[in-house]
Amino acid sequence: MSSTLTDLSMLELAAKLATREVSSVEATRASLQRITQVDPKVRAFLRVDEAGALKAAEASDARRQSGSPASALDGVPVGLKDIFLTQGVETTCGSRILEGFVPPYDATVVRLLKEAGLPLLGKLNMDEFAMGSSNESSAYFPTHNPWDLTRTPGGSSGGSAAAVAAREVFGALGTDTGGSIRQPAAFTNTVGLKPTYGRVSRYGVIAFASSLDQPGPMARTVADTAALLQLIARHDPLDSTSADVATPDCLTGLEDGVRGLKLGVPREYFTAGMDPEVEGTLRASLDEFERMGATLVDVSLPHTKYALATYYLLASSEASSNLARYDGIRYGQRAKDARGLKELYTQTRGQGFGAEVKRRIMLGTYALSAGYYDAYYLRAQKVRTLIREDFTRAFQQVDALVSPTSPVPAFKLGDKVDDPLSMYLMDVYTLPCNLAGLPGLSVPCGFTQAGLPVGLQILGRPFDEARLLRIARAFEREHDFFRRAVPV
Amino acid sequence: MPLSDFQTVIGLEVHAQLLTQSKIFCGCSTAFGAEPNHHTCPVCLGMPGVLPVLNQRVVEYAVRTGLALGCTVKPTSVWSRKNYFYPDLPKGYQITQYDQPICEWGELVIDTPSGEKTVRVRRIHLEEDAGKSVHDASASGGQSLVDLNRAGVPLMEIVSEPDLRDADEAVEYLKVLRDVLVYLGVNDGNLEEGSFRCDANVSVMPKGSTTYGQRCELKNLNSFRFLKQAIEYEAARQVDVLESGGKVDQETRLWDVNKGITRSMRSKEDAHDYRYFPEPDLQPLIVSDALRDAQAKSLPELPRAKRTRFMGQYGLPAYDARILTAERPLADFFEACAAHVSDAKKLSNWFLGELSRLLKEEGTPLSALRFTPAQLGELLATVEKGTVSANAAKDVLGEMFRTGRAPADIIAEKGLAQVSDVGAVEAVVDDILAKNAGEVEKYKAGKKSVYGFFVGQVMKAMKGKGNPGLVNELLKKKLGD
Numbered sequence: 001m002s003s004t005l006t007d008l009s010m011l012e013l014a015a016k017l018a019t020r021e022v023s024s025v026e027a028t029r030a031s032l033q034r035i036t037q038v039d040p041k042v043r044a045f046l047r048v049d050e051a052g053a054l055k056a057a058e059a060s061d062a063r064r065q066s067g068s069p070a071s072a073l074d075g076v077p078v079g080l081k082d083i084f085l086t087q088g089v090e091t092t093c094g095s096r097i098l099e100g101f102v103p104p105y106d107a108t109v110v111r112l113l114k115e116a117g118l119p120l121l122g123k124l125n126m127d128e129f130a131m132g133s134s135n136e137s138s139a140y141f142p143t144h145n146p147w148d149l150t151r152t153p154g155g156s157s158g159g160s161a162a163a164v165a166a167r168e169v170f171g172a173l174g175t176d177t178g179g180s181i182r183q184p185a186a187f188t189n190t191v192g193l194k195p196t197y198g199r200v201s202r203y204g205v206i207a208f209a210s211s212l213d214q215p216g217p218m219a220r221t222v223a224d225t226a227a228l229l230q231l232i233a234r235h236d237p238l239d240s241t242s243a244d245v246a247t248p249d250c251l252t253g254l255e256d257g258v259r260g261l262k263l264g265v266p267r268e269y270f271t272a273g274m275d276p277e278v279e280g281t282l283r284a285s286l287d288e289f290e291r292m293g294a295t296l297v298d299v300s301l302p303h304t305k306y307a308l309a310t311y312y313l314l315a316s317s318e319a320s321s322n323l324a325r326y327d328g329i330r331y332g333q334r335a336k337d338a339r340g341l342k343e344l345y346t347q348t349r350g351q352g353f354g355a356e357v358k359r360r361i362m363l364g365t366y367a368l369s370a371g372y373y374d375a376y377y378l379r380a381q382k383v384r385t386l387i388r389e390d391f392t393r394a395f396q397q398v399d400a401l402v403s404p405t406s407p408v409p410a411f412k413l414g415d416k417v418d419d420p421l422s423m424y425l426m427d428v429y430t431l432p433c434n435l436a437g438l439p440g441l442s443v444p445c446g447f448t449q450a451g452l453p454v455g456l457q458i459l460g461r462p463f464d465e466a467r468l469l470r471i472a473r474a475f476e477r478e479h480d481f482f483r484r485a486v487p488v
Numbered sequence: 489m490p491l492s493d494f495q496t497v498i499g500l501e502v503h504a505q506l507l508t509q510s511k512i513f514c515g516c517s518t519a520f521g522a523e524p525n526h527h528t529c530p531v532c533l534g535m536p537g538v539l540p541v542l543n544q545r546v547v548e549y550a551v552r553t554g555l556a557l558g559c560t561v562k563p564t565s566v567w568s569r570k571n572y573f574y575p576d577l578p579k580g581y582q583i584t585q586y587d588q589p590i591c592e593w594g595e596l597v598i599d600t601p602s603g604e605k606t607v608r609v610r611r612i613h614l615e616e617d618a619g620k621s622v623h624d625a626s627a628s629g630g631q632s633l634v635d636l637n638r639a640g641v642p643l644m645e646i647v648s649e650p651d652l653r654d655a656d657e658a659v660e661y662l663k664v665l666r667d668v669l670v671y672l673g674v675n676d677g678n679l680e681e682g683s684f685r686c687d688a689n690v691s692v693m694p695k696g697s698t699t700y701g702q703r704c705e706l707k708n709l710n711s712f713r714f715l716k717q718a719i720e721y722e723a724a725r726q727v728d729v730l731e732s733g734g735k736v737d738q739e740t741r742l743w744d745v746n747k748g749i750t751r752s753m754r755s756k757e758d759a760h761d762y763r764y765f766p767e768p769d770l771q772p773l774i775v776s777d778a779l780r781d782a783q784a785k786s787l788p789e790l791p792r793a794k795r796t797r798f799m800g801q802y803g804l805p806a807y808d809a810r811i812l813t814a815e816r817p818l819a820d821f822f823e824a825c826a827a828h829v830s831d832a833k834k835l836s837n838w839f840l841g842e843l844s845r846l847l848k849e850e851g852t853p854l855s856a857l858r859f860t861p862a863q864l865g866e867l868l869a870t871v872e873k874g875t876v877s878a879n880a881a882k883d884v885l886g887e888m889f890r891t892g893r894a895p896a897d898i899i900a901e902k903g904l905a906q907v908s909d910v911g912a913v914e915a916v917v918d919d920i921l922a923k924n925a926g927e928v929e930k931y932k933a934g935k936k937s938v939y940g941f942f943v944g945q946v947m948k949a950m951k952g953k954g955n956p957g958l959v960n961e962l963l964k965k966k967l968g969d
Contacts (some may be wrong), residue, residue, distance in 0.1 A: 085536065085537045091536070093536070098536065101536070103535070103536070103537075104530060104535070105530055105535075107537060202537075202539060203537065203538070203539050204537040204538075205537055206536045206537050207536075207537065207769075209768075210768035210769050211768035237541065238539060238541060239539050239541075240539060240540065240541055240542065240769060240770050240771055241539075241768075241769065241770075241771065317765060318765075318768055320571075320763075321569050321571050321580070321581050321763070321765070323580075324571060324573065324579065324580020324581055325534045325536070325578065325579045325580045327573060327575075327580060329575050329634065330533065330534070330578065330634075331535070331536075341575065341632075345573055365763065368571070368763035368764075368765055369761055369763060370761045370763075373763075373764075373765070377765055
């Protein structure tokens with residue numbers, strides 16, 4: 001079993017905090033020490049808030065001492081993707097344009113974590129404005145995959161995934177617009193859940209594509225993921241797209257297994273271009289589900305082939321509008337020597353945004369332009385409806401869908417930076433779920449011969465997170481992949 | 489063709505600030521005149537991560553307006569983003585309604601010299617206001633500062649069809665619309681503070697034509713006078729262009745108040761591509777039957793209906809009725825007073841004359857009046873009975889206006905009651921006639937113009953308090969008429 005504190009899962013640590021065998025300050029110090037030790041190699045953190053985390057840990061210990069913990073995870077230190085606004089702590093969203101921006105308020109999910117007593121260790125690296133699948137479009141530096149430092153941890157929540165995998169944090173929050181929680185989870189042997197659209201508040205989460213973005217938990221185990229979800233899944237009156245549904249109970253029934261469940265295998269998700277090792281691992285996982293008592297059903301999602309184009313049109317359109325506020329007028333970076341308003345805009349944005357962000361702003365601006373709107377944006381919205389209907393039909397037959405999370409395991413840093421289209425293909429299995437607003441989860445399902453993690457994706461009906469977690473847990477129980485020691 | 493051979497065609501787009509306490513998508517105050525950027529929060533500042541939450545009161549007000557104008561209130565309407573860069577537009581886009589507005593197809597009836605006219609209202613939609621840029625061109629080199637107090641203030645845009653045919657009709661439409669909105673309690677009608685403002689689309693075509701000419705948009709006309717002047721100038725300008733063989737360009741023009749001309753602001757070629765698309769941060773706007781019915785039930789009687797009723801119920805001439813019904817508090821107060829008097833026309837005379845003079849001179853709003861409708865009724869009854877003269881009653885009203893004291897008390901204290909005692913008046917009359925025997929002779933000899941002299945003398949002797957009827961009656965009797 002685990003030899004050091006930082007190897008514990010969140011719930012294991014919480015149990016020790018509850019019995020006061022360990023204090024939150026000790027756990028937080030252990031995390032900080034681990035960060036000092038491995039982060040120079042992994043580079044998951046944009047900034048560490050040592051003082052803030054220790055102060056929260058002390059407060060947590062005081063609550064434990066007085067017998068009134070704020071939540072089941074009170075005192076368990078976690079990290080935040082730098083897309084979440086943190087009052088008083090610089091938040092850049094991985095961009096130069098927000099360098100030096102210190103938010104005056106907390107994102108709703110950050111507030112919820114604080115209220116639940118979790119020390120927040122700092123802000124984790126990400127692709128700029130969450131646009132990317134490898135963390136290489138962060139304006140600061142790329143994060144390295146703890147399983148192989150020459151490889152990417154995935155994106156855009158790659159910093160969160162890497163920090164969780166490298167035992168720097170016990171869990172983290174990420175956001176998923178087209179797979180940005182699930183793909184990095186698959187690349188790093190961690191669990192990542194993209195909740196149903198509207199399940200978790202987007203208030204205070206820097207917007208990339210409003211109709212697709214969804215914050216979610218990332219952790220080492222399914223149970224941790226469930227516990228973290230329960231802290232953040234709340235109706236939020238500050239987010240008009242937040243669903244007014246009760247917080248799910250994902251822990252009760254987590255161990256109920258998959259016997260009797262019908263799992264759909266979408267044939268369009270097993271296509272050419274998939275890495276043979278990934279496919280082999282997936283096939284083996286499907287056999288295991290059958291052995292555990294689930295029934296596999298061949299299903300078709302016929303509009304899948306349009307999902308990638310649809311996604312990039314809609315996400316870029318929304319992004320082009322959402323990123324208009326970064327104009328150098330009110331906060332963040334402003335071009336120094338601009339003369340006149342137009343120069344101020346063009347220079348600020350020209351200097352502040354990276355290549356990938358500019359590419360998508362251009363694409364979205366074009367797609368929304370008069371004369372092109374009908375051919376691109378409107379058409380994409382119609383296809384989105386068809387994709388959603390594909391899922392609705394499939395879920396009339398089956399309880400959940402299982403597929404690979406990513407067609408390939410973690411690729412080398414630098415491999416795809418100059419080929420945006422091949423980078424976009426990394427999201428091909430994850431983004432249909434965002435277009436449909438459904439919950440999706442990635443759970444570790446094995447390793448390649450080179451020791452790279454492979455992820456299994458489970459997709460479900462709206463607000464059916466508890467079932468996804470239960471299916472994932474059934475699989476996880478057979479393997480305990482999370483116990484495998486990370487080489488870094 | 490001379491100007492008179494052309495027909496002007498006008499459509500108006502009116503922006504009315506809704507009278508809510510808080511902004512359309514956040515809880516910040518909408519109060520006018522605060523320190524710059526005082527009424528702001530992360531949401532209306534467009535900080536990263538913020539999301540809009542709709543103020544329900546805004547929906548109620550729009551529905552109320554739509555119903556009052558006979559519009560179809562759409563059960564579902566959609567928010568859109570209008571994208572453009574400007575320093576006072578914090579998010580880089582304005583949240584507005586585009587192809588699916590909350591209300592459509594209503595109408596407004598106005599009076600024209602040739603009778604009633606129905607102007608069609610094409611749509612009513614909701615949107616947020618932008619902030620304000622303040623340009624300082626002082627010696628320090630000039631700075632531009634941004635005040636975002638207005639950013640997120642709720643606006644309702646009411647767009648008419650091009651049914652108006654001259655500047656006077658346009659002004660009348662704007663006035664009638666303003667009165668309706670103020671009546672509904674959804675807008676304060678304040679043009680000076682910009683809470684009620686108007687753009688005009690103006691074109692000209694040869695008389696008899698059914699094809700509209702190319703239109704120009706005149707921006708931000710913030711008074712009835714400017715609206716009239718700008719339309720008249722612009723129509724004449726367009727006729728000049730056509731007469732000299734040119735063609736009118738579609739463009740946006742500004743009214744230059746100082747020069748009294750319109751000038752080009754931007755042409756169609758520089759027109760913005762606003763890249764409208766549905767606002768993903770807000771669900772479609774649903775107006776429930778319950779909300780609509782509640783607004784329908786609470787709709788007040790509108791100025792035009794009230795005017796007609798005043799003419800019928802109180803027998804008032806159209807002129808009086810229009811003035812009395814132009815503002816709801818005045819109409820309400822009139823009706824409250826009318827319950828205490830027998831002759832509504834006399835009451836109306838007091839309203840249009842002495843009362844409106846006092847209100848104007850003292851700058852007192854009706855809501856701050858100190859006297860009660862019953863007291864005004866009492867004063868009028870006193871005049872009717874001859875207890876005080878009409879002139880004295882004006883003094884009494886002035887005192888009531890300032891102090892709210894009862895008319896009887898004021899009359900008693902100031903000794904303004906008329907002397908109606910026959911004996912007392914007769915004694916004075918006898919005295920005057922005795923003192924002026926010469927004049928009496930002249931009168932009796934046929935010089936009837938002396939009569940006024942006798943009245944004057946009696947009134948003077950009685951310090952103006954003699955009952956005029958009684959004075960006349962006794963004088964004539966004594967003079968043998």
